[in-house]
Amino acid sequence: MWLIATLLFVFFAVIDQNPMDVFVDPRLSQATKMRIETQFGYDQSIGVQYLLFLKGCVTGQLGMSFVYKQPVAQVLAPTMLRSLILGTISVTIAVLGCLAWLSVMARSKSYRAKWVPVILLVVPSLVWAVTTRWLLLTVFDWYPFASYTGGMFRWSIEAVIPALTLALPVSGYLALCLQARLDEMDHMPFVIAAWGRGASQQQILWRHKFRQLWPTAVQLLALHLPAIAGGSLVIECIFGFSGLGLLLVDAALGRDLPLLSAASLYVSALGLLGYELGNVFQRRQS
Structure with missing residues (x-):
């Protein structure tokens, strides 16, 4: 640091x-x-x-903001909270989507279904966000703008669509990595023993395989935190969120060096935390 x-x-x-x-x-x-x-x-x-x-x-006292004429900590606090909420919703959607896809693949080894996480992974969050915004504007005549005027709860509800566009590549990444790990477990003794006892695919997945899989899942998710943090900055700018992304843009355009340095430190610290968490789970798993 x-x-x-x-x-x-x-x-x-x-x-x-x-x-x-x-x-x-x-x-x-x-x-x-x-x-x-x-x-x-x-x-x-x-x-x-x-x-x-x-x-x-x-x-935590990084001086006064040139633009806002307030301490940098006071300017960053609300925007950091909103960006954290957006990232938390995104991680939740990514994990739920990954688990749902793994459950479907456990029932049916469909060749077409295997391409779903590949498509989600190769298409960047920027493309998903721009396409989603264009569809909502042209087809549904609705602009998903989180104005933060109805309180934190309403803002969290409005953050679902931007968080979804941020979560799609992460969900595809997790699904591909975890599915490869699950395929390696098919020939392990505890899986063969479960098959011999007449366990179903779902029972083998959730009762046996997932016990061995969850440390890897947490490690991959922790290592992906920097990408989530960086992607949220772009998503916030596209959807007009009053979060850390727009604040960084305003600070850069206004040459607000104290605010820009503090926001950059926050993003760097989040990335460092993600890598450290990933290393901790990797050491425990090994």
């Missing part, structure tokens, strides 16, 4: 244009400009700024 924070600081430090030149009125007096630079910490040397940045990463 320290390396990520350092790389972010170096990236923003090499930007030639001082953000103060963008947001400070040139008609202000020099004393006022110096006072504003002191408030945002741009009057310090690059080494002191780096130490202050690391301190802010540890304490």
